Amino acid sequence: MRKYLLLLVLFSVCHLTAYSQQKTVIGRDIGQLKDIKIGGRLTDQITGEALVGATVTVRELNKTEVTNTNGSFNLVLDRAEYVLEIRYVGYETIIYPFVAVGDGRITLTMIQEDFDLDDVVVFGSDPEKNIRSTEMGAVSINMNTLKELPPFLGEVDIIRSIATLPGVSQAGEASSGLNVRGGGADQNLILFAGAPVYNPSHLFGLFTAFNPDMVNEFTLYKAIIPTKFGGRGSSILDITPRSGSLDRWGGDFMVGTVSGKASLNGPIIKNHLSAKVGFRGSYINWLLNSLNNPDLRSSNANFNDMNGILYGEINENHNVTYSFYRSYDDFALASDTTISWTNMSHTLRYQGKFGERTNVDVIGFYTEYDFSIFNKSGINNFDLQSGIQDLGLRLNFTYNLGERNKISFGADSKKITIRPGDLIPLPSDGESSVLPQSVQNEFGRESGVYAQHELEFGEKFGISYGLRYDFYQYFGPRTVREYAPNLPISNGTVIGERTYGDGELIQSYDGLGPRASFRYSFDSKTSIKGGYNRMYQFIHLISNTATIAPTDVWKLSDQFFKPQIVDQLSLGVYKNFKGNIFETSVEVYYKDIQNVIDYKDGARLLLQNNLETEIIPGQGKAYGAEFYVKKNLGRTTGWASYTYSRTFRRVITPFEEEIVNDGEWYPANFDKPHDLTLIGNYKLATNASFSATFSYSTGRPVSFPEAKFDFAGNSLAYFPNRNLQRLPDFHRLDISFNFKLKGKGLFYQGDWTFAIMNVYGRKNPYSIFFADQPGSPPQPYRLAILGVPLPTLSYSVKF
The missing domain is CATH 2.40.170.20 (TonB-dependent receptor, beta-barrel domain)
Structure with a gap:
């Protein structure tokens, strides 16, 4: 009985290894060599909601794109084999090998991580963005990151989480406004969905x-x-x-x-x-x-x-x-x-x-x-x-x-x-x-x-x-x-x-x-x-x-x-x-x-x-x-x-x-x-x-x-x-x-x-x-x- 179980395990491992090495072919082969357009969309595997702000990195080119408000990203590539590395706060990383032979579109789902004891990547954006970007003083926080903070009266709080960042403070414990770099509470424009x-x-x-x-x-x-x-x-x-x-x-x-x-x-x-x-x-x-x-x-x-x-x-x-x-x-x-x-x-x-x-x-x-x-x-x-x-x-x-x-x-x-x-x-x-x-x-x-x-x-x-x-x-x-x-x-x-x-x-x-x-x-x-x-x-x-x-x-x-x-x-x-x-x-x-x-x-x-x-x-x-x-x-x-x-x-x-x-x-x-x-x-x-x-x-x-x-x-x-x-x-x-x-x-x-x-x-x-x-x-x-x-x-x- 143990031999059969061992064979089954070995077969499963070999099958998974072969699957992980298999590359998806994207596009129809019509002889296109350059400017191949690859579009994609990321969603939550359980809820189906779009994942906004995830990073999609083409390893071979060291090129990173960030998904937009509907979870979409776009790449322009030459005809070749590539590996996508996709990261999002609180989700397991996706390694996606593919071959670009023509214009095409893919949809990928991500599953939330389960507090693994191994090192867990918690980057919500390009991990080197703080080094490479010309932006100063721009801080983006994803809600999955926010949920790791101690809740205030039972739930996480957006304004209070921002007040933990350098240069940002509040006047007191029950204060709703923010004081940013010496500005008054009225000097902050808060936009929700643009309003x-x-x-x-x-x-x-x-x-x-x-x-x-x-x-x-x-x-x-x-x-x-x-x-x-x-x-x-x-x-x-x-x-x-x-x-x-x-x-x-x-x-x-x-x-x-x-x-x-x-x-x-x-x-x-x-x-x-x-x-x-x-x-x-x-x-x-x-x-x-x-x-x-x-x-x-x-x-x-x-x-x-x-x-x-x-x-x-x-x-x-x-x-x-x-x-x-x-x-x-x-x-x-x-x-x-x-x-x-x-x-x-x-x-x-x-x-x-x-x-x-x-x-x-x-x-x-x-x-x-x-x-x-x-x-x-x-x-x-x-x-x-x-x-x-x-x-x-x-x-x-x-x-x-x-x-x-x-x-x-x-x-x-x-x-x-x-x-x-x-x-x-x-x-x-x-x-x-x-x-x-x-x-x-x-x-x-x-x-x-x-x-x-x-x-x-x-x-x-x-x-x-x-x-x-x-x-x-x-x-x-x-x-x-x-x-x-x-x-x-x-x-x-x-x-x-x-x-x-x-x-x-x-x-x-x-x-x-x-x-x-x-x-x-x-x-x-x-x-x-x-x-x-x-x-x-x-x-x-x-x-x-x-x-x-x-x-x-x-x-x-x-x-x-x-x-x-x-x-x-x-x-x-x-x-x-x-x-x-x-x-x-x-x-x-x-x-x-x-x-x-x-x-x-x-x-x-x-x-x-x-x-x-x-x-x-x-x-x-x-x-x-x-x-x-x-x-x-x-x-x-x-x-x-x-x-x-x-x-x-x-x-x-x-x-x-x-x-x-x-x-x-x-x-x-x-x-x-x-x-x-x-x-x-x-x-x-x-x-x-x-x-x-x-x-x-x-x-x-x-x-x-x-x-x-x-x-x-x-x-x-x-x-x-x-x-x-x-x-x-x-x-x-x-x-x-x-x-x-x-x-x-x-x-x-x-x-x-x-x-x-x-x-x-x-x-x-x-x-x-x-x-x-x-x-x-x-x-x-x-x-x-x-x-x-x-x-x-x-x-x-x-x-």
Whole structure:
């Protein structure tokens, strides 16, 4: 019996060996010798979903292509035998030998790896791309990589994962915004499927408003931003949604401690039209109602988001995608006041390839953000509403002059409408003192045209340079105040008003934004890069907080608010070690910021028709050094990032009463000189892994009162200067354990994830407030969001 088993095993091994050496013949043999066109598509073997961002390398030519948004790639080869090496994060590598004899197309499927103990490749792109590319400060993260990080409240978080990268930070533990290389939270343009998102948060920042199951990958541009992007000063976060399978139905399901989610996808017309829908919601209210604390039991916290994606493949060269996104929040903490906010967007995208050289990408979008403060206490009831809408179009053309010579050009335009605020009185039990109030709407248009050229001179040197022309218009209807010359702008210096009609031009700005970068490679593992970037920003966030809040108001540039102009210089050295197992980089930067806004002492920002009386213009500067080490292979993977950075503001005007801190540079609200992140993932077994994240940063600046005084019967605090003190330093450790079931049946093949946030119970201050003390200045007290260890448990399954 043993002999027969041995013979069977030997026969199987010989059969598999022969199969692995067999080469697929692609194309019809018609005697073609050169310019053979091979097209291909990669999909998940289980779900059939397209794999975007996978690398396809022709070993013999050392040539690498990256799959596009529908998982496709294209090669132009001579008649010969080749071997493709295909890699994708979290999937087993494919080695595909073939013979190219004529034009043809192949479809390949990839299967997810199963936590093998051997060295596992986790490259999500060309492993030497960080060395060979002319891009600086562009980081792409695939969702399979993201899932290796400790989850936040039961699931991975896009915004928080980005904050682990060098040069990127957040103001606090429950902050939704990002501060990138010394820029404010409003200086980041967040695009989901090409549409802007103005508030990317749930529950004031405890959750990100993007369902990770509906995201394929995301790219952060923080240094040299491609010319096709404009409108923000510091960074672009481009999030690509995941389309559904064209050949089979499948989905995901997850239930966690405070939230759950589900998605479903599959073909409507097989091989031509697919749909993917996803929903995520919280059940925090059920947990609050079960608590003994009466204040918490009377509170309300709820959020949900939903996505819908239709993907149509006309043929291998043309496809159309429609994407819908909506998120909703409402929150009330032991009060009769409810705060709610909503994001919504529609995007229609066409991607086409004409011939072998020309690619076209067209995106039309509509996006809307609304927030409301609703008070129904029985007296002085009111509803405060505000919102912003964008309607826009982007056209992008790419023309390949050669394998290492590419030109891209295009144009974009969008109309912006802002409703700063409408206060609506509601019926009350008694006499209400609330009067109706409305702030004038704002209307503007941002437009731009651009061109960019990417060229490589052999293996050593590459350049990328381009120019973007931005043009901005501010329209009526609007009534604008006129102020006395040579006096501070205030309510006391008004000398008249001017009324502009519907669509009448009030103010316009324009400017040229050059972008350029270079790369010099000393060898295949070492390079140096440098670049310069200029960005224009025509919209401003009016907020007295260091992070994005749902009650913030956006303000368009007008004759009083000039556009922000940001110039950035960057230089970096990149080095890979031990066959690309280790990636390292050091980058330094300097950033000059013109026309930043700051606030007068005691400024009133809410329901303000004339914000120019509360705002003062200023200057900004930022500089820093970023250090990054990443381990890509082995049982232990992860990265370490450290950033030393400084961010300053200065306000000098001709009027002494407007000068801040005697005209000296002072730290911005989000200035944190030291920022360290350590991330590790360790594969314990074939179906289990352990991960941990440790974060440390300097406490952000705050202003402490030094005295108090009485005015009109009220005790008021006196703040002599701004941002001269700091909150205590921030540090936190999060850990998670992931176990994958391997049984039979749908619910026996899922993933269990147990995580503990804030392992040692650090009471990191989220904000600070002051309480009056007799005989002394007001005393500071800290508010901590996560002051104790917080365990979470979640279970997810893919079918």
